[in-house]
Amino acid sequence: MKLVADLHIHSHFSRATSKDLTFEHLHKWAQIKGVQVVATGDIAHPGWLQEMHAKLEAAEDGLFRLKEELASAIREQTPAACRTPVRFLLGGEISNIYKRGGKTRKIHNIVFAPSLDAVERLQTRLERIGNIRADGRPILGLDSRDLLEIVLEVDDRCHLIPAHIWTPWFAMLGSMSGFDSVEECFADLTPHIFALETGLSSDPPMNWRVSNLDRYTLVSNSDAHSPQKLAREATLFDTELAYDALFAALRTGDPERFLGTVEFFPEEGKYxxxxxxxxxxxxxxxxxxxxxxxxxxxxxxxTVGVMHRVEVLADRAPGEKPARTHPYYSLVxxxxxxxxxxxxxxxxxxxxxxxxxxxxxxxxxxxxxxxxxxxxxxxxxxxxxxxxxxxxxxxxxxxxxxxxxxxxxxxxxxxxxxxxxxxxxxxxxxxxxxxxxxxxxxxxxxx
Ligand SMILES: [Zn+2]
Ligand SMILES: [Zn+2]
Incomplete structure (x- = not known):
């Protein structure tokens, strides 16, 4: 089944986000935008977990939907031509700020879980490290590698994808905040990383220039701070509707199951x-x-932008391609x-x-x-x-x-x-x- 997924968004519990980031609005706007699978955002936040319990019900394996009574109450708000089932996938962003190698690192990571129980266990672990209640995207003094270790211990079906990897201030490869490679960031746990989020300011051809990213599947998501921004970037699948099927497509990069990404023109990005x-x-x-x-x-x-940072880390000329690439579609x-x-x-x-x-x-x-x-x-x-x-x-x-x-x-x-x-x-x-x-x-x- 062909699916459009948006796997990185925020809830109303995140700083500087819209009050409208509720499950009802997300359910409606996913249909307006044409998205079948949308991340919940903010899975580290206990208040948002309460709303998940109150408003979502289990659907296919590892996926959730808005409860029927809530969905039917707002059905008329969605134009009939847009109506389609919407599934929620439990996933949200964490901001890791820590020192490594004498430098301060500020890195955003998206974390995914297959069940509400796993989300609860994750929150219990993270609450020992820092404040997870002040912000839907918590700032934790926790090494990205150690976050990944916790994520894998919580449930072996949990996953971590480094977010918008090129942005200067808060990213794995960011000029002001990150490392020069995935291996440097995740050390011995690097084999558990299989996908990277390119972010709004970069597109696949920019990433293709760095050969040590070749083995990673490049995903794109909206990082929406309001429902109207949903799916401004998105990831395309042809899989059954199930948590493990989506991640298997990302892990393998199988072109039959992972169909590529919907992108901003990277020039539209802020950096x-x-x-x-x-x-x-x-x-x-x-x-x-x-x-x-x-x-x-x-x-x-x-401020050194994404283009420059790519140039610094690139070992291929502009226009050169790795052996394996996936399609991408640039939209406004x-x-x-x-x-x-x-x-x-x-x-x-x-x-x-x-x-x-x-x-x-x-x-x-x-x-x-x-x-x-x-x-x-x-x-x-x-x-x-x-x-x-x-x-x-x-x-x-x-x-x-x-x-x-x-x-x-x-x-x-x-x-x-x-x-x-x-x-x-x-x-x-x-x-x-x-x-x-x-x-x-x-x-x-x-x-
Ligand atoms: Zn972020
Ligand atoms: Zn100046």
């Missing part, structure tokens, strides 16, 4: 290039090196496409109305972005929308890359690219190599 947001300095890695990493505005060291969120088509803000009323109109007519957001025939999109939302989605599927976008915490901007209606022939029936094809030099704006224009 793609280098620079200083406050100083308006945005640099590609070579420019940063030419300035010895020093910001000309404030004289301090610039539908509200952003609509914002461009209609020339109004992505969170405006006009975009919201148009968004729901399309959901009612065509189906879920991911269906519209990935699969809906362009003729049908044109009929439901107009030629400009169809053209924008056609360009996005073909990778014909203009971008201003993100840097130093500032999200990048991607335009699908740039005007300089050739017209998409709507009636050629363009269907999305996986992108297998990164197009060379995708930046339309030079770093000097950004300053």
């Amino acid at each position: 793609h290039l280098d620079g200083h947001r406050k100083c308006g300095v945005c640099w590609e890695p070579t420019t940063t090196l030419a300035h010895n990493g020093i910001c000309p505005q404030c004289g301090k060291v610039v 969120p539908l509200p952003e496409v609509l914002s461009e088509v209609h020339g109004v803000g992505a969170s405006s009323r006009a975009v919201d109305q148009e968004y729901y109109k399309l959901l009612h007519r065509l189906g879920s957001e991911l269906y519209i972005l990935r699969h809906a025939p362009l003729q049908e999109i044109a009929a439901a939302g107009g030629m400009r929308l169809a053209e924008g989605i056609g360009r996005m599927r073909a990778g014909q976008v203009d971008m201003a890359p993100g840097y130093d915490g500032e999200y990048g901007v991607v335009h699908v209606l740039g005007g300089s690219t050739p017209q998409i022939d709507l009636f050629a029936g363009l269907i999305p094809s996986p992108r297998t190599v990164a197009p060379p030099n995708r930046y339309r704006k030079s770093s000097s224009q950004r300053r």
Whole structure:
């Protein structure tokens, strides 16, 4: 069964997240977005565990669903064309902050459990180490390797995936926070790591350049802090609906069962290039090196982004590929496409109305972005929308890359690219190599 999964999100117990991150809203938004398996988020938090007990019931092995009385009470809030069963998988993020080798490491890891009992045992173990009640994503003074040991002791069906591995401040390979390899981070327990989360600022081709990541399956998730951000990145499966089947697909990377990922254009991520947001300095890695990493505005060291960090660890040239790769599909969120088509803000009323109109007519957001025939999109939302989605599927976008915490901007209606022939029936094809030099704006224009 083909499944879209989003395995890294947060609950309302995490700092700086939406009050709407409840199981009811997640159940509804998973359908709107087109996701069948969504992580619960925040499995280290006792309050969230209470809500799991109160609102979820066991479904297939290791998976859960919203209780029927709760689901039926909100059924009408989901457009009929989007309605689909939703399963929850128990998984959440932990922030590990610790010293190793004389350096402070700050690393985020996502942890998964097959049962509520396992979650309870995990919380008991973690509560001895630090405060798990203050934040849905607890900060623990615990080595990532030792967290993995606890996870494996709690239940041998528990798993750990390092989160958004390239982000500068909180990641396994982060320039300011991490290590240079998986082995350095997880030491003797490295064989238990089988998948890595690429994060919003990197895509598979960037990861392919580092050969010591070849054996890991690359996953993508939304890291959503509100239900509306669900599935902005996601992981694609063709397996039975069961906890062990999903992880077996990730462990083996079997291309029949693990179908790849849905991605942001990595330039949209907040840490793609280098620079200083406050100083308006945005640099590609070579420019940063030419300035010895020093910001000309404030004289301090610039924040080194994901592109630069990849360049430092890479042992393959851009465009080179390992023997084993999986497909990936680069998308722009539908509200952003609509914002461009209609020339109004992505969170405006006009975009919201148009968004729901399309959901009612065509189906879920991911269906519209990935699969809906362009003729049908044109009929439901107009030629400009169809053209924008056609360009996005073909990778014909203009971008201003993100840097130093500032999200990048991607335009699908740039005007300089050739017209998409709507009636050629363009269907999305996986992108297998990164197009060379995708930046339309030079770093000097950004300053
Ligand atoms: Zn994180
Ligand atoms: Zn500066």
